[in-house]
Amino acid sequence: MALPNGFIDELRTRLxxxxxVGRKVLWDAKKSNQAKGDMWAPCPFHQEKSASFHxxxxxxxYYCFGCHAKGDAISFVRETENVGFMEAVExxxxxxxxxxxxxxxxxxxxxxxxxxxxxxxxxxVKWLRLQLKTAAASEARAYxxxxxxxxxxxxxxxxGYAPDQRSAMTQALTGQGIAMKDIIDAGLAAEPDGGxxxxxxxxxxxxxxxxxxxxxxIGLGGRAMSPEARAKYLNSPETSLFDKGRSLYxxxxxxxxxxxxxxxxxxxxxxxxxxxxxxxxEATVAPLGTAVTEEQLRMLWxxxxxxxxxxxxxAAGLRAALRVMDLAxxxxxxxxxxxxxxxxxxxxxxxxxxxxxxxAMQKHLDEAQPMVKLLWQREIEGKVLDSPxxxxxxxxxxxxxxxxxxDPSIRSHYQAEFKELRYALFRPKRPEQQGQRPFQxxxxxxxxxxxxxxxxxxxxxxxxxxxxxAGDAEGTAAYIREAVILATLIVHPALxxxxxxxxxxxxFEGQGHxxxxxxxxxxxxxxxxxxxxxxxxxxxxxxxxxxxxxxxxVQIAPPVMSVDDLDKARDCxxxxxxxxxVDQGSRNDLAxxxxxxxxxxxxxxxxGQSGPDALTWRLSEAAKARAAANMSAxxxxxxxxxxxxxxxxxxxxxDEWDALFETLSFSKPxxx
Numbered sequence: 035m036a037l038p039n040g041f042i043d044e045l046r047t048r049l050x051x052x053x054x055v056g057r058k059v060l061w062d063a064k065k066s067n068q069a070k071g072d073m074w075a076p077c078p079f080h081q082e083k084s085a086s087f088h089x090x091x092x093x094x095x096y097y098c099f100g101c102h103a104k105g106d107a108i109s110f111v112r113e114t115e116n117v118g119f120m121e122a123v124e125x126x127x128x129x130x131x132x133x134x135x136x137x138x139x140x141x142x143x144x145x146x147x148x149x150x151x152x153x154x155x156x157x158x159v160k161w162l163r164l165q166l167k168t169a170a171a172s173e174a175r176a177y178x179x180x181x182x183x184x185x186x187x188x189x190x191x192x193x194g195y196a197p198d199q200r201s202a203m204t205q206a207l208t209g210q211g212i213a214m215k216d217i218i219d220a221g222l223a224a225e226p227d228g229g230x231x232x233x234x235x236x237x238x239x240x241x242x243x244x245x246x247x248x249x250x251x252i253g254l255g256g257r258a259m260s261p262e263a264r265a266k267y268l269n270s271p272e273t274s275l276f277d278k279g280r281s282l283y284x285x286x287x288x289x290x291x292x293x294x295x296x297x298x299x300x301x302x303x304x305x306x307x308x309x310x311x312x313x314x315x316e317a318t319v320a321p322l323g324t325a326v327t328e329e330q331l332r333m334l335w336x337x338x339x340x341x342x343x344x345x346x347x348x349a350a351g352l353r354a355a356l357r358v359m360d361l362a363x364x365x366x367x368x369x370x371x372x373x374x375x376x377x378x379x380x381x382x383x384x385x386x387x388x389x390x391x392x393x394a395m396q397k398h399l400d401e402a403q404p405m406v407k408l409l410w411q412r413e414i415e416g417k418v419l420d421s422p423x424x425x426x427x428x429x430x431x432x433x434x435x436x437x438x439x440x441d442p443s444i445r446s447h448y449q450a451e452f453k454e455l456r457y458a459l460f461r462p463k464r465p466e467q468q469g470q471r472p473f474q475x476x477x478x479x480x481x482x483x484x485x486x487x488x489x490x491x492x493x494x495x496x497x498x499x500x501x502x503x504a505g506d507a508e509g510t511a512a513y514i515r516e517a518v519i520l521a522t523l524i525v526h527p528a529l530x531x532x533x534x535x536x537x538x539x540x541x542f543e544g545q546g547h548x549x550x551x552x553x554x555x556x557x558x559x560x561x562x563x564x565x566x567x568x569x570x571x572x573x574x575x576x577x578x579x580x581x582x583x584x585x586x587x588v589q590i591a592p593p594v595m596s597v598d599d600l601d602k603a604r605d606c607x608x609x610x611x612x613x614x615x616v617d618q619g620s621r622n623d624l625a626x627x628x629x630x631x632x633x634x635x636x637x638x639x640x641x642g643q644s645g646p647d648a649l650t651w652r653l654s655e656a657a658k659a660r661a662a663a664n665m666s667a668x669x670x671x672x673x674x675x676x677x678x679x680x681x682x683x684x685x686x687x688x689d690e691w692d693a694l695f696e697t698l699s700f701s702k703p704x705x706x
Contacts, residue, residue, distance in 0.1 A: 040280070041135060043247070045123065046107065047332050048130035050091050054107045058114055059087065069339060069369065070295070078114060079103045092293040092337065151220040151275050154212050155243075155251040158222050161206050162194025162241045162254075171195040173259055174240050181305060182388060183312075191242065191308055196256060198238030201231065221253065221270040239268065242304045244276070244322065247285045252276045255283070255304055255322065267303070269323045279327040282319040282334075283307055289337050291317035297399060298338035299375075300326070301383050302346060302354070309384035310344075313392040315399075326358050328365065335370045342402050347377035356412060359405055363438045373402035406451045409435055414459065425460070432456075453572045461575050513544040514587045515614045519607065520550050521582055522593035524570065526603045528561040530554055536611055541618065546578045563597070 052073045059075035062085035066073045071091025076082050077098040086099040097104040105113070111122040127134050165171055166188070174195045178188065187193075196203060204223045208214060214232060217223045223232040239256030246252050253270035270276050282288070284307050292298045296317040301307050303320055310318040317338070321330055334341045343358055345351035355374050362372055375398045377386055387395050413431050418424065432452050439445040520542075523530050530537075537555055542548045553573045559565050570579060588594060593606035 040277075041132075042108075042123070044280075044329075045126055045130055045132060046094055047329070047336055048132065049107060049126060050336070051094050051096060051107050051110070052089050052091050054126065054129075055089050055096060055110055077101060077103065090293075092289070147219075148274055150216055151273065152250050152252070154207065154216045154220045154222065155253075155275070157207055157210055157212060158203060158220075158254070159192055159194065159243045159251050161203060162196060162236075162243075163192060164194075165197055166193065166195040166240075168195075168197075170197050177259070178240065181309075181384070183308065187308065187312055194241040194243070196234065196236035196239045196241055198259075200233050200237070203234045203236070204232055219273065221273045221276060224271075235270070236268065238263070242283070244270070244281060244283055245286060246281060247289060249286050250275075252281065253278075253322075257304070267323060278322045278324055280329045280333075281322055282330060283322060284311065284319050285333075287311070288317045288319045292337045298334065298341040299383075299399070300334065300341050300343045302351070303382075306344075306383045309387050310395070313387045313395060315392070315395065325354065326361065328361060331358075331362060331365060335367075339369050340371050340373055342373045342375050342399055344375045344377065344383050344399070346382040347379045351376065351382075355408065359409060360438075362405065363435070364440050366439060366441055366444050368441065368443060372405050374405070374408050375399050375402040406448055407455075410452065410455050419459070428456075450572055457572070457575050512614065512617055513547075514585060515610055515617065516542050516544045516547045517582055517585060517588045518591045518594065519610050519614065520547060520554070521588050521591070522603055522607045522610070523554055524566055524579070524582075525563050525594050525597060526561075526600055526607075527557065527559070527563065527566040528600060529604060529607060530557060532604070533607065533611070540611070540614065546581060549574055550578055550582060 050071070052068075052071065055073075055075075055078075058078045062074045062076075065085050066075075071089075073089040073091065074085040075087050075089075076085055077087035077100055079087075079098060080101040080103075082100055084100075087096065087103075088099065089096045094106050095104065096106075096110060103113070107126060108119065108122045111117065111125050112119065115122065115125065117125070124134055166174065178193070183193070201223070204214070204217055207217050207222070214223070218225060218232060222235060224235050225232050236254060236256045238260055239258050242255040242257075243251050244253040244255055253273070253276035255270075256268045258266055258268070269278060272278065283304060288298065296315065299310060299315055299318040301310060301318055301320045307318045307320045319334070321327070343355060345355050355376065358372065359374075377383060377398065381389070383395060386398070413428060413435075417428070419428055436445055436449055436452075439448060519540075523533065523537075534555060537551050540551070542551050550570070553570050556573065557566060557569055559569050567579060583589065591606075593603040593610065596602045596606070
């Protein structure tokens with residue numbers, strides 16, 4: 035059976051050759067360049083170990099430099115599956131989701147008919163080009179010269195002119211022996227509804243021939259010279275040759291240029307394409323008077339993985355960009371996306387090139403934004419997000435965008451990017467961005483330098499030796515201990531579930547530590563340090579973690595350093611948690627005890643006989659707990675003594691408590 039016109043082209047549009055061949059070969063990762071569709075593998079048609087079988091996705095052909103096998107997707111299926119032509123087409127149609135056309139005995143006649151119509155179109159193009167050189171086209175030539183089009187450009191794009199006469203072209207074509215029915219079926223002429231002789235569809239217009247990827251003229255586009263024309267631009271009607279939604283202006287030349295590595299650009303109109311191509315951007319196409327369709331998107335992705343949509347810098351251009359994004363979201367695949375280059379306000383690519391040359395256009399192409407940034411901009415543009423309800427509305431809109439992305443991997447990456455953009459919008463600026471110095475515990479390393487490497491610690495100065503950290507100040511020591519606990523859980527995410535109850539009960543007092551602890555409780559990812567850190571950065575931002583890991587004491591802590599020793603990290607973490615609990619309890623007891631001293635030393639206090647004894651007991655119990663918690667860490671370098679109450683404590687610490695008790699004992703009159 036004969037296949038309908040365009041069926042094979044549609045089949046090739048929906049499938050890439052590397053997808054078809056990839057079922058039978060193992061690609062050579064070193065030689066292949068997937069981004070450019072340049073793939074290499076050992077040949078499936080003869081036995082070999084080297085990768086001499088080459089697939090060119092852009093051209094749709096394969097070739098083996100060993101056995102010289104060559105062909106396209108259909109021939110590859112025929113050879114590897116041992117089937118005929120129609121069976122191979124049926125296999126590929128099933129993979130592409132296309133329904134095989136029913137057998138039509140007149141299909142060959144239709145194909146022959148299209149050939150006749152294509153001949154009529156070619157005859158029309160030749161006649162229209164001649165008309166541009168006549169006196170009647172003087173105004174059209176002046177317009178084209180004013181737009182900067184040279185004679186060579188006019189010839190390159192075969193630009194012509196349709197005289198403002200009712201049937202000038204029809205009479206010229208019938209005079210060449212072309213049947214009136216063929217002229218009408220090709221969309222060159224139309225029959226009046228009320229009857230009468232046919233009239234030319236294009237009158238008083240500059241003509242731009244539209245060719246398919248094979249180079250056949252399938253339609254015409256015309257720009258009216260009269261400002262009173264009902265339509266400024268007019269395209270051929272839908273015919274068996276011309277389908278606007280499946281055609282692109284300058285398709286063939288753009289595909290060739292894109293195959294040579296030029297960026298594929300999508301502009302709005304004929305003049306934009308011509309201006310860009312003349313400026314050196316030859317891989318440029320345009321839709322034909324309609325918004326970009328799904329079929330056109332697939333055609334674009336077959337030519338390039340990431341076409342650049344270059345639209346006018348006005349409200350209509352922005353609306354067109356948003357429509358393209360909404361259309362593309364469900365169709366996104368790994369490596370297939372779009373970028374958007376929005377022109378300056380009030381300008382199109384043609385205006386920009388005439389004003390600033392090719393360099394100005396290249397600058398905008400280099401600054402083209404990915405889809406995710408433009409989608410984000412649409413959701414926040416003109417909105418005041420100053421309340422929880424409005425922020426929740428933004429989150430809802432973003433979730434709706436994500437649900438439209440079919441590919442789960444791409445959806446995950448979009449979600450992560452939205453989180454990062456949301457964090458940048460709502461999180462407060464870093465202290466140094468607000469003219470403040472970032473919080474650093476005394477003596478702590480101030481973090482990585484701009485280059486990402488840790489700066490060597492400076493030589494300690496007298497001021498450093500006298501700092502709070504060097505003196506083991508209570509607040510700084512607690513801050514470091516909290517940081518070590520949190521850093522350990524980040525380095526060893528497997529311990530998060532084990533210590534979840536502890537995380538909920540502990541009071542983290544260090545700056546930003548509570549936020550990190552809550553983020554760890556929310557973490558549900560793999561037990562991998564890099565994954566955990568990346569998830570936390572998306573949740574609370576990178577600055578909090580930079581500050582957490584900045585102090586040198588955190589970096590060299592045993593549980594943080596023992597990346598591959600989970601048991602050691604677990605033991606060290608438990609010890610650090612116990613010490614933090616005791617430290618916090620001891621500080622609380624001491625604070626309460628100091629608050630009670632006023633009542634103990636008051637001369638008229640009726641509870642004076644029992645107050646000091648209770649206070650002494652509370653302080654001694656705190657000392658015992660604190661000593662027990664710190665014993666394992668300091669046992670090798672600390673001298674211990676036995677207190678009167680039987681507790682084993684550090685000698686220096688017991689002396690400090692004794693001094694305090696002596697102060698309390700002699701602070702009330704009459705006591706010795």
